[in-house]
Amino acid sequence: MEKFGKPYKLCSRKTIGRLFKEGGQVRAFPLKVYYLESEADQKTPFQVVLSAPKRQFKRAHDRNYVKRLLKEILRREKQPLEDFLNEREKQLALMIVYTNKEIITYPELEKSVRKLVTRLMAELSENT
Template identity: 40%
Template sequence: MNYRFPKEEKLKSRKCIEQLFKEGNSVSKFPLKLIYVQVELPEKVPMQVGVSVTKRRFKKAVTRNRIKRLMREAYRLHKNDVFNTISTSYACMFLYIGKQEPTFEEIEASMVKLLQKFIVKVQNDTISNA
């Protein structure tokens, strides 16, 4: 099992991020929301992921950074479920949409359910397109 989160799996391309917010689909499991779009990635990875926390709700950068760290950690621990089931590559952005500062347990529980929803939706999309 690979529990790393290497540079190749991080979403940094401005073009990709713009395309994500223009054309992307979304699934959510409070307090997380996942926006994703199927893309051709330059790296040989199934997903590139970014995380974001709104500045409007969390004024302090320290708080935003902590929430982003928790989201990355939860994703890192559970990404193998997704990697083993999807066949095409995706660009994804995790957004924190809650109002309170979360604990790791809350984030992790939401992340697991969100990734399961994502897998189901992707598989349904592939079936309907085939």
């Protein structure tokens, strides 16, 4: 099994700020992704922040559960995105926001993440 550890975590406040100012966004209900493209300088092709807003989920365990699901699905579905980015020698900063009010099932969320990754790759292809 491939890991999805610390190197994939986006921690830089500067980068997160730039993500919202300069980056683009793609939607695939119930997810919204903000992305910012840069030249490859890290050891991972992308870094990500996962978010489940407090406005939608008042209880911390619900927010944590959604983020845990997203992280696991992303770990399993990251290979096509990594290959795509390595091919183009690019790196991405991502912020994935869960926008639904209810927690959807694992298979539905998995389908949404796949759709999101496909749309993101299509969007990046158009920009180059």
